Each structure stands twice: as C-alpha cells, then as structure tokens.
Amino acid sequence: xxxxxxxxxxxxxxxxxxxxxxxxxxxxxxxxxxxxxxxxxxxxxxxxxxxxxxxxxxxxxxxxxxxxxxxxxxxxxxxxxxxxxxxxxxxxxxxxxxxxxxxxxxxxxxxxxxxxxxxxxxxxxxxxxxxxxxxxxxxxxxxxxxxxxxxxxxxxxxxxxxxxxxxxxxxxxxxxxxxxxxxxxxxxxxxxxxxxxxxxxxxxxxxxxxxxxxxxxxxxxxxxxxxxxxxxxxxxxxxxxxxxxxxxxxxxxxxxxxxxxxxxxxxxxxxxxxxxxxxxxxxxxxxxxxxxxxxxxxxxxxxxxxxxxxxxxxxxxxxxxxxxxxxxxxxxxxxxxxxxxxxxxxxxxxxxxxxxxxxxxxxxxxxxxxxxxxxxxxxxxxxxxxxxxxxxxxxxxxxxxxxxxxxxxxxxxxxxxxxxxxxxxxxxxxxxxxxxxxxxxxxxxxxxxxxxxxxxxxxxxxxxxxxxxxxxxxxxxxxxxxxxxxxxxxxxxxxxxxxxxxxxxxxxxxxxxxxxxxxxxxxxxxxxxxxxxxxxxxxxxxxxxxxxxxxxxxxxxxxxxxxxxxxxxxxxxxxxxxxxxxxx
RNA sequence: GGGGUAGUAGUUCAGUUGGUUAGAACGCCGGCCUGUCAAGCCGGAGGUCGCGGGUUCGAGUCCCGUCUAUCCCGCCA
Numbered sequence: 069x070x071x072x073x074x075x076x077x078x079x080x081x082x083x084x085x086x087x088x089x090x091x092x093x094x095x096x097x098x099x100x101x102x103x104x105x106x107x108x109x110x111x112x113x114x115x116x117x118x119x120x121x122x123x124x125x126x127x128x129x130x131x132x133x134x135x136x137x138x139x140x141x142x143x144x145x146x147x148x149x150x151x152x153x154x155x156x157x158x159x160x161x162x163x164x165x166x167x168x169x170x171x172x173x174x175x176x177x178x179x180x181x182x183x184x185x186x187x188x189x190x191x192x193x194x195x196x197x198x199x200x201x202x203x204x205x206x207x208x209x210x211x212x213x214x215x216x217x218x219x220x221x222x223x224x225x226x227x228x229x230x231x232x233x234x235x236x237x238x239x240x241x242x243x244x245x246x247x248x249x250x251x252x253x254x255x256x257x258x259x260x261x262x263x264x265x266x267x268x269x270x271x272x273x274x275x276x277x278x279x280x281x282x283x284x285x286x287x288x289x290x291x292x293x294x295x296x297x298x299x300x301x302x303x304x305x306x307x308x309x310x311x312x313x314x315x316x317x318x319x320x321x322x323x324x325x326x327x328x329x330x331x332x333x334x335x336x337x338x339x340x341x342x343x344x345x346x347x348x349x350x351x352x353x354x355x356x357x358x359x360x361x362x363x364x365x366x367x368x369x370x371x372x373x374x375x376x377x378x379x380x381x382x383x384x385x386x387x388x389x390x391x392x393x394x395x396x397x398x399x400x401x402x403x404x405x406x407x408x409x410x411x412x413x414x415x416x417x418x419x420x421x422x423x424x425x426x427x428x429x430x431x432x433x434x435x436x437x438x439x440x441x442x443x444x445x446x447x448x449x450x451x452x453x454x455x456x457x458x459x460x461x462x463x464x465x466x467x468x469x470x471x472x473x474x475x476x477x478x479x480x481x482x483x484x485x486x487x488x489x490x491x492x493x494x495x496x497x498x499x500x501x502x503x504x505x506x507x508x509x510x511x512x513x514x515x516x517x518x519x520x521x522x523x524x525x526x527x528x529x530x531x532x533x534x535x536x537x538x539x540x541x542x543x544x545x546x547x548x549x550x551x552x553x554x555x556x557x558x559x560x561x562x563x564x565x566x567x568x569x570x571x572x573x574x575x576x577x578x579x580x581x582x583x584x585x586x587x588x589x590x591x592x593x594x595x596x597x598x599x600x601x602x603x604x605x606x607x608x609x610x611x612x613x614x615x616x617x618x619x620x621x622x623x624x625x626x627x628x629x630x631x632x633x634x635x636x637x638x639x640x641x642x643x644x645x646x647x648x649x650x651x652x
Numbered sequence: 653g654g655g656g657u658a659g660u661a662g663u664u665c666a667g668u669u670g671g672u673u674a675g676a677a678c679g680c681c682g683g684c685c686u687g688u689c690a691a692g693c694c695g696g697a698g699g700u701c702g703c704g705g706g707u708u709c710g711a712g713u714c715c716c717g718u719c720u721a722u723c724c725c726g727c728c729a
Contacts, residue, residue: 098692101685116689133679152689175662175680181690186663189721242729262729289728290653409655409725511729620722 071138077113081159083143088162090115091138091170093200097131104128105161108137111205116152116161117141127167134173134180134200140166188611192625195616207605207613213329214601215282218302221324225317227278227304232267234260234284239575241512243287246297254642260286263594265511266579268305269551272590273582280304282597288622294543294599294610297622302600304548305592311534311550314591315490318538318546322488329604332486338538342493351385351468353494356542357487359480363387363467366455369441375432377413381457386445387467389474392419392452399477400428406473407456412466416455420447429455472542481541483606488540496520496533497564505566510535512561514549515591521557528564534591545600548593555583 072091079088092110104125106117117139119128131137141164152158177193178186180200191198198204219229238245238259245259263285271279281303288297306314319338326332339357346353349362366386370378378384389395395403400417407415417428424430425438433441447453454470456463475481496516497506506528508514516524520531534550552558558580562572572580601613611617618624638645 096690098688098690099685100688100691103686103688105688105691107689114689118687120686132681147687150687150689155689158689177662179663179678182664187659187721189659190663192721244728265729287728290726292728293723295728508729514729619720621720623720625721 075112136171232264302595383460550591
C-alpha cells in the first residue's frame with residue numbers, strides 16, 4: 069500500500085471492511101486508557117482513527133496537535149448511536165493496524181480553527197499555518213473555480229489567453245509605478261504594469277480579435293481592506309464591438325461564474341444606471357442596490373422651514389430610513405460624527421411618528437409644512453430622515469456614505485443576495501483643481517460618445533464617454549470602455565489632457581504610431597478578480613482571498629519583504645541609497 | 653501625510669482608584685481513564701506586560717516618544 073490509498077474526507081459505509089492507508093495532520097487526540105481516538109485531517113475532511121492495540125496505544129499517547137502521521141487499518145462501521153453527523157466520514161471509523169509518525173509539530177503560534185482568535189500580524193507571519201484553516205482553503209478553492217470557469221467560458225467564445233510583459237515602460241499617469249532598475253542600462257528603469265492596457269489594444273490592432281488574460285497588476289499606492297499592491301485582473305479585449313456587445317458578453321460571463329461557483333442565478337438583463345442618476349440617487353458611482361434608501365432632493369421644501377442653515381446652503385438632500393426607534397441618541401451621534409468626518413457641517417434629523425415630525429430639527433417645520441413634506445416625499449410613519457445642507461457634491465457624497473452606514477446598522481446588507489448594475493455614461497474628463505487641467509475619468513484611450521466628438525476640444529467637461537462599470541453590492545467589480553481607434557481623435561484627447569507633442573511622443577509614441585496602420589473598433593473590460601472572489605466567498609477583506617497577502621504598509625511579514633540588499637547588488641545597478649541606516 | 657483601534661504565557665484574553673509573588677482558558681509536559689468526537693479528571697512547567705524614556709517610595713496601570721498590525725481620510729486613470 070502507498071502512503072495513502074484514500075484521503076481523509078472520502079471513506080463511507082461503502083468502504084467498510086476495506087484495508088486502507090491514510091495520511092494527514094492530527095486534528096485532535098482523545099485518550100481513554102485502553103482506547104484512543106484520533107481525528108486525522110487533510111484538505112478533504114476528517115476521519116476518526118481508533119487505536120486499541122497495546123503497541124499502538126504507546127505511540128498514540130505521544131501524539132500531539134498537528135503532527136503528521138500515516139496509518140494502515142480497516143474501515144469499520146459505527147453503531148447508530150456513535151455516528152457523528154457533522155463529519156462526511158461520520159458513519160465509519162478506521163481501526164488502525166499500524167501507525168507511522170512522519171513529522172512532529174511544535175506547539176503552534178496560532179489557532180488553526182479559530183481565525184478570529186489571532187492577531188493579523190501573527191496570521192500573516194505564519195501564513196502557511198493559517199492556510200490550514202478550512203474557511204481560508206474554501207476561499208482559495210472558490211478562486212480556483214472562478215479562474216477555471218472564466219478560462220473555459222472565454223476560450224469557448226474564441227478568446228485567446230495571451231501573456232503580456234511584466235517588465236514594461238513606466239508611464240507616470242495614474243497610480244505610482246513599481247520600478248525595476250536595469251543592470252544593463254544603468255540609471256534606467258522598467259515599471260511593473262498597472263494593467264496591460266496598451267498591450268491588449270495592440271493585440272486588437274494585430275488582428276488577434278479577442279484576447280483575455282488572468283494577470284497580476286501592480287500599483288504603488290496606500291492600501292485599504294479591498295486593495296493590495298499586487299492584485300489580479302481578468303483582462304479582456306474584443307474587436308468590432310460596441311458597448312452593447314461587450315456588456316452582453318460580460319453579463320453572460322458573470323452569470324456563468326455566479327451560477328457555477330455558488331449556484332446563484334442573477335437577474336437578466338442587468339439593470340443599467342447612468343453615472344448621473346447613480347450620483348443623484350445613491351451619492352456614489354458604485355451603489356449597493358441590495359437596499360433602497362434613495363437620496364431625495366430636499367432643497368425647495370427646506371427653504372420653507374425656519375432652519376436657517378438649510379436656507380443658506382446651495383443644496384439640501386434627505387435620506388429616509390425605517391425603524392425609527394432603532395436610532396437612539398447614541399446611534400444618531402455616531403452617524404453625525406461620521407458625516408462630519410466626511411466634510412459635512414452636521415447631520416440634521418427628524419423622526420416621523422403618527423403623521424408628524426418628532427425630535428431633531430422638527431420644531432423648525434410648521435404643522436402644515438410637515439404634512440406637505442410627508443406627502444410629497446412619501447415619508448412613512450416610524451421612519452427617521454437625515455439631511456445634509458452644503459454644496460451639491462458634498463451633500464450627495466456624505467449622504468451616500470451615510471446610506472451605506474445605515475444599511476450596515478439595520479443589517480440590510482445580506483451577503484447571500486447579489487445585485488449587479490451597469491454604470492454608464494461617465495463624463496470623459498474631470499477638472500483637476502490642483503493641477504489646473506483635465507484628467508481622464510477612466511483612462512486616456514476611452515472613446516467619447518459619437519455625438520460628443522465635436523465637443524472634445526471646445527467643451528470637454530460636457531463630453532460623455534463610452535465607458536461602463538459593473539458594480540455588484542457596492543463593489544466595483546469590473547470597468548472598461550470602447551476605445552479610440554482614430555489617431556487624430558487620440559491626439560486631441562492627449563491635448564485636452566495637457567500633454568504636448570514631445571510628451572505624447574515620449575510616453576505613447578509607439579501607441580500613437582500603431583493606431584495609424586489600420587485599427588479596428590475595439591473595446592474591453594477588466595475585472596478585479598480579488599474583489600469578485602470576495603463577493604463569491606462572502607468575505608469583506610481582500611487578504612482572505614489571497615494566499616500570501618501584504619500588510620497595509622505593503623510588507624510581507626512571513627519572508628520580511630521588502631528588505632535591504634547588498635552593496636554589490638546596488639553597485640551593479642548603479643544605485644546609491646540615501647539616508648539609510650542599514651545598507652547591509 | 654492625517655485620524656481611530658489594538659499590542660500582557662506557545663495562543664486568546666482578564667488585570668479595579670498606581671500597591672504583596674501578574675491570573676484564566678486552550679495548547680504543551682506527566683499521571684488516571686475502553687466509545688470519545690472542541691472527551692473528561694488530577695498535577696506541572698511556561699511572562700523582557702511591543703520597544704525607549706519620564707513621573708512616583710512603588711508603573712501592566714499615569715505621561716511623552718517610538719515600532720508593528722488593522723480600519724478610515726487623502727491617494728488609488
């Protein structure tokens with residue numbers, strides 16, 4: 069017999085009397101003198117071993133948690149009253165005939181079965197131990213399945229998976245680049261890709277027609293619970309398509325993934341919301357549609373009240389939430405300070421009870437005005453309304469955030485529900501007040517709507533783009549656009565972005581050239597695979613779907629990267645480190 | 653760069669208005685135990701209270717600084 073004939077999750081009643089060998093980790097040992105029970109664990113499950121022979125008992129007593137052993141034995145049925153319904157193998161146990169300790173384990177620096185019970189610092193330092201945890205393994209399995217289904221679906225639809233360079237040219241647009249020094253060309257640097265954007269468009273120019281890649285991307289910016297310095301994109305590009313073609317293909321892909329990975333069927337077709345409407349109704353371009361709580365315009369009604377702070381404000385918005393009694397003074401204060409931390413001067417409120425206002429700023433509204441408001445905004449009894457008065461961009465932004473916080477507190481965010489929505493009609497440019505010039509909202513290769521092409525040079529702020537994002541439960545899961553395939557239009561876009569001819573040539577020369585030699589209309593999209601897997605796994609932290617994640621300060625605690633390097637290495641690269649305490 | 657939270661045994665935590673020898677659970681080591689399944693019972697070992705300074709007769713506890721992790725703002729086309 070080999071080290072193992074079966075794994076620890078597959079033996080059942082039908083295997084009774086079989087002679088088997090198993091191997092795995094000791095999950096627990098229960099000694100009873102003349103009989104010892106051992107739970108043996110591997111990725112597939114747990115199997116109960118029974119030791120009841122003199123020589124085996126002696127070894128059994130020396131076993132401790134996480135030792136690795138192999139055994140040989142006979143599968144035996146359990147009596148009805150001894151069945152463990154919590155185990156897939158709970159109807160049987162293996163009567164051990166021989167046992168071999170393959171490897172002893174020292175006491176572990178963290179608890180494998182209770183991930184919450186350890187600090188993140190420990191979990192990341194001993195990640196290989198944390199990865200023994202069942203939940204974490206489940207997430208990685210979901211990630212694997214997702215990749216597999218994406219590959220299968222796209223391959224079946226004529227997409228080619230093609231690799232692109234990891235060492236590429238630095239283009240100081242957008243995020244900060246990770247740089248790699250060149251030994252051969254001292255003083256020069258490669259950059260790690262923030263995304264393979266230009267390469268995939270070049271594939272279309274090359275006539276490869278449909279491309280995809282599951283690919284690492286790198287951005288040297290500060291991190292968040294859903295951001296890592298290196299992350300994975302499902303990168304997709306197609307030729308001879310318009311926005312509908314891309315959206316239809318991608319919707320099919322998303323439906324396939326959710327249905328095959330977690331058996332969820334999504335609505336058909338996905339709703340489409342314009343950027344403008346998303347901001348007006350939800351205060352964000354990535355709205356969570358699992359709940360309503362839409363933001364309402366309150367300016368005209370507020371002006372009729374005696375509340376001067378609102379009369380002086382450019383804009384007043386209101387959001388109404390159910391379950392008024394839940395909102396105690398304490399909860400309201402918490403929401404208020406959250407609003408203020410995001411730039412609101414304050415968060416006004418009143419409750420609606422039996423047809424009239426109560427608490428907060430109620431006294432500034434006459435009885436007649438209260439009735440008018442309740443009717444016009446359709447405010448229900450037993451609700452609470454929150455209001456912010458400020459510049460329009462602020463009222464919407466703050467209430468958009470308050471909307472999410474309220475939904476969390478009222479537990480309206482059900483992780484088993486998935487509400488996808490396309491966000492479209494983004495502006496092409498946004499004015500950057502700091503640098504006094506226009507930036508691309510998406511990236512500089514995004515095409516404007518055909519009807520807006522004439523406005524590009526004269527009224528850039530009015531131009532709408534052919535961009536689209538897919539948002540699920542408030543997460544931006546994918547974003548993309550139809551690209552510019554006209555050399556002249558691309559040059560004009562660069563002009564609006566305030567890049568002069570020399571800069572264009574220096575940064576994008578090869579790309580502008582490529583557009584001259586016959587470029588098909590094309591467009592694509594890129595998914596954040598990590599965020600997609602977060603949704604599928606029902607976790608809200610990106611580290612839970614990555615095998616070896618970095619910390620918030622972009623360190624790898626296990627292998628201690630980044631690290632100092634030897635002077636010889638630096639000399640070869642022509643690099644001198646300034647103000648460093650240790651150069652090794 | 654800014655703000656919040658956390659750091660005490662191998663692990664997770666408790667530790668009162670500053671006061672004797674810093675406790676508990678799990679794990680580890682030893683013993684008992686033939687039906688447990690997070691087994692149970694008895695005993696034992698195990699501590700630079702993140703690090704550095706200060707106040708004090710006396711600091712895990714108060715003050716200052718610093719490091720690390722985490723959440724958020726800025727940032728992330």
